[in-house]
Amino acid sequence: MVTVKLENVTKIFRGGVEAVRDLNLEVKDGEFLVLLGPSGCGKTTTLLMIAGVYKPTKGYIYFDDKIVNDLEPKDRNIGMVFQSYALYPHMSVYENIAFPLRLKKLPKEEIDKRVREAASMLHIENLLDRRPSQLSGGQQQRVALARAVVKQPGLFLMDEPLSNLDAKIRIEVRAELKRLQRELGITTIYVTHDQAEAMSLADRIAVMNEGRLMQLGTPDELYYKPANTFVAGFIGAPAANLVEADVVETERGLELSMLGTRFPLPSDLAAAVQGVSRVVFMVRSEDVKISPGKGFFVYSAEWLGRETFVHIQAPDGTLLRVTLPPGQHVAVGEAVSVSFDYKKVHLYRPSGELIV
């Protein structure tokens, strides 16, 4: 298949809007890479530059070792899937899938064979005579996938392909998609704003915000070692707690003054923040422990079946998100005290970079 490399890619639209800035990214052969970020972060622009619909203002895009900046979309051998499915409404399902092959001027029997192959791969053989308007969303997206697969592309580009589907179908098509990508081994770049989807599909995730790459890593790395407060806040559900804190020196050592109270820092963390006066303290909801005590109050509690998700109100009024392990229960209004699993805590500079 194909390796994709982006080198210092910048896209500035007419009118001066900078959609993507200095993006460097390498997608390995056969890899499933997810571009993740909130809307307007430049992920779709990046995808369309790779597709050849937009030209980068600066920088280079490589397919293997070849610069493709000026290559037309039709000559890039890519298969693309859209959130809106983008099927051709005036053609039957069969015609839709056959369209890329017709453009390649393949012989009729070859087209027929490959259309039927692709259709059976996606279990839509019985829909070939229908019009797109007669299909459900899930079926339409399968047709779109078949259309992308049929031309045997070197690269898949997917722009939020699951966002228009309802929850149950989404999980079904998601599994299908992953299976298809594994079987065919096609390099895939997948755009989404849904971090759960990204975590479940990706080999690696590139988190973007405001046109810039915030972090590139495996789902594990992003979850356990977020490189900055943006990634820390974006990855994971429920979202991690990010609390601003002052570092205070006392006779017992360094302490964090936050949430209207003080927490002594363990020695390894204390060594890392030596000389820093303000930090952002990050802890995931499952790494907060609560026990009967005083100072904090249970603000709300939602039982989710296996675990309980609670909001704890700190003395200064801030709400902390906490996930209780199975078996532990609290009552709303109960007074509790709070401790953290410091091995999993991260500290950031107020500007967002990771300290430890």
Place this chain on the structure above:
Amino acid sequence: MRAGKILLYAAAVVLAALPVVPVILLFFLAFSEHPIYVEGFTLKNFEFLKTGVLFSDHPLYSRLYPNVYTVMVNTFLLALGNMLLVVLVSSMAAYVISRYSFKGRSALLGAFLVIHGVPASVLLIALYYMLKATGLLNTLLGVVLVKMSVDLPLGVWVLKGFYDGIPWDTEIAALVDGASRVGAFFRIMLPLVSPGLFAVGLFSFLSGWGEYIFVYTFIQSSTNWTFSLLIQSLFSEMGGINLALVAALSIVYLIPVLAIFITGEKYLLRVTIGGVKG
């Protein structure tokens, strides 16, 4: 309460009947024995259909008027030419205006609206000189070109709306699937705006079919006349007014219009309801 309702319905019936009255009158007059009043029933007013010669029993008059079939062909050529040119130009112009951003795009759109609002008769003198200079005066082609440029802005506006309604994704999909920009236009975009093409084509055909003022101004020799001109000349210039004959010609003039509306109604309704929908 009840009386009010009856009054309301009566008013509605009267209002609905008003547009029908002239058509009915026209119809009866065309089959009338008397040249001015509706009286009796005869087919003699349609005798010109046999040879196309008007006033065949009156050699002096008959030489003054062109053959009706020539007139019919002329009218048809004007309408068809206008339709083809408007559809051809507006389908491409509207695509570019809808999809590309270029300097002066909004100025161009605004200009279209203004130009569409200018009464055509204001331009008659200028157009006359232009046609004279290009040697197109007194030709059907000249009239077709003028008519086309007057009808074009509306066609572009209508079709731009249709193109705007097609999502970008559909076009990008075609490009990625291996089509060139031009290929995507012909294979995907054009078929998707076909209801719009149909509407614009129909309206410009009818507008060409009914055109009067440009023909009247730019055409002199009677072999290039169209129906509207023929009817007008029968009606006003020559002595011996024969309203029944005018009515008979009008019926012939109307038939294609009715035929088009009856066959095209289905498509036209779809246009107003939905535009493009998958």
